[in-house]
Structure formats: C-alpha cells, structure tokens
Amino acid sequence: MPTSPESSPRSQQLPEPERAREWLETMTLIRRFEERAGEMYARAKVGGFLHLSIGEEATIVGSARALREQDYLISTYRSHGHALVRGTPPENVMAELFGRVDGCSRGRGGSMHMFDLSRRFMGGYGIVGGNLPIAAGIALASDYKGSEEVTLCTFGDGASNQGTFGETLNLAALWRLPVVFMVTNNQFGMGTALGRHSAVTDLQRKGESLGVPGLRCDGMDVLDTYAVVSEAVARVREERRPLLIEAVTYRFRGHSMADPEQYRSKDEVARWRERDPLPAFAELLVREGVIDADERERVDERAIARVDAAVQFAEDSPFPAPASLYDDVYVLDAEVRGWYSVETAGDRAGDALGEERADARRQAANDEIPQQLTQALAAGEDSRESAAAVARDGAAGAGGDGAGG
C-alpha cells in the first residue's frame, strides 16, 4: 500500500449520520476552496506561494476529527485545509491568501502561515520540519500544566529526512510528551519521489529507533484515517508516550502552483485519482443511505456558495495600512529606528558610540516607552496609532539625535 494507490480492505464503521455528513461537508469545502484558491492565484489575486492539498482531504479531516477542541494541531505550508477543518471561517482563510487585514494572520502571513490560536490551530510553517520542535514545545507545555491536551503534528514525507525529525522524536519519547506525529506521505518531496529521498520508505517505522512506535492509515479513506488517529490520540493521552502515524495519500496537483510535474506520469496521477477520497466517501454515504444523490449535490452547491462568499469577503477587505508595516516584527536598529528595534550596534566590540546609543535605548525601553504604550492601550486608543506615536517619540527621545541607534 505505501507507494501504490491500491487500498487494503478493512472493516470500517460509519460514524453517526450527522458526523458523517459534517465530514463530507468539510472535505467538500476544502476541495472547493482550494480549487478556487488556485484560480485566484492564476488571476494574481494571491501573492507568494500556494501549495494545494487536493487529494489529501481525507487525511486532513479524518485526523483532525480525532482531536478534542482543547487539543492542538500544527501543520506545514500546505495548510489551508487544516485551518478550515479546525473551524477558521473560509472568509478569513481566503482573506489571508489575498493578504488582507481580515485574514486569519491579519494578512501578514499568506498561504504558508495560516494561524488560529482561538481554535488551537498553531500554524502553518514554511520551513520543512520546522514545526516538529514547536509541536514538542506545545506538548511539553500541556504536560507541564498537567492537562489532558494532545498535540497532533503533521508534516510531509520529505520532512521526515530533516534533522528536526530525529531530534524531536527522541526528546518527545524521552520526556514522554503527549504528541502524535503524523507524516502525510503524499509520495513526493517537491519533485523527488519517496524512494529517491528516503532510505526507509516504510515511514511508519522511521521513529522506532528513537522510541516512537508507528501506525499506518490509508490517508485516502477518511474512516480509516479517523480510526487510526483516534486510537493513537487516545493512547498518547493515556500513556503519555508519542506515536508516529504514516498517512498514505497523494497530492493530485503540483507541489506548488509553478510545477511542470515532469517527475511523474499522467497515468500514475490518473490511477490515484480513481481513489479520490471525496467521491469515494460521498458514494459510500449514498450507498449506506446516509444521504441521497440530491443531498450530495446540495452539499457541493453549499460549499461552492460559501467559497464564492469567501472570495467576495477577501476582495472587500482592505490591505493592511502601510503604517502597520513593522507591527509584530523585530527589526535591526540600523535599518529601522524605533522602540521595536533589536539592538545590534552595541554588540560590536570597540564601537563606543554604538554602546552609548544602545545604553540610551535600553534605558528608554526599561521605563518610559513601555509605560506610555501600556497607558495608551489602557486608555483604549487605537493600538497601532498609539504604538506609532510612542515609537516616534521614543526614538527621538532615546537617541537624542532622533537616531535611537
């Protein structure tokens, strides 16, 4: 099964009809959303990169539905579906793609940096393998608090070759952290097939030597994914030991929007498309009498209408104000001067002037500026305007010559 589209037959239990319908609705929403996101990218409405997970919807929905609301989910740059499955409104996900203020990361992250703390979706990361140590940190915090929370960390087959994979699984096993690692084996790391980038292709076994046992699920089947991830999450919650799951799936589209796909044949894609998880699940629900053909049609129409609304919402949302450019970021003082600048000049040996300026800034940072900010925020003033005003005054005051460093 790992590298071919055939599934192994398993006995699979359908959930309650209401849940089954919700899973179908969510898978359909993700599919329609991503198709439209691709169109919007082609029309230059979306900047940067765009990675679609069309074909991987059963992996996303089956795994996320195995979580409780208090559990955490963290994924990669291929994460529109993860935001949607956790309940982030499609309007805010689309606005994020468009770089607008109503995006779930306020338009500052774009496609690769979805984030929704209120729904415990911890992002969206552009660095391959970069989310694994963060997941371990989240799980460590959950453990430290004595909570029952579990973290589900999804990443790609390619990421399983990163140093962070070994380092994180080792520590997670050693410290008995409540984290489920899930490698979404979609058969490729960019244009490199699994067998050409990983010495071990049976990915569920890749954590064994690190003390992390593995399980495998058919990531093209939402029922199997749900069953296996549920079992893993329950075990991790109970036993306080990490597990690794390999979800075997396939991405039907290119790695990102600019991918000539010369590394695979059309036949191979067509063979996997025969197992398209979305019609497979919809047909199962019709066969089992959970929905009828009309209902299936309506689910699709509703998803399309919701995505239409999301596009309109994103179009209507403004871009972030230019004055907010430096909100939430640290910048080097030599480049931009302000209370938010990170000191560098004072670190240079023998640079007396730099040290003097750094001292002045440190002094300012210690007292005046944060207090002014706190007061401004407490008075309910618009935080961005206040911050900008304080930054201007602070920079002038701290450096004497308006330089601040």
Ligand SMILES: Cc1ncc(C[n+]2csc(CCOP(=O)(O)OP(=O)(O)O)c2C)c(N)n1
């Ligand atoms: C540390 C790092 N190295 C390289 C890249 C470039 N890169 C982006 S996606 C990708 C492939 C990762 O493949 P996989 O982990 O299987 O995830 P998938 O794209 O299939 O979801 C690479 C190498 C990166 N973003 N980060």
Ligand SMILES: [Mg+2]
């Ligand atoms: Mg991959």
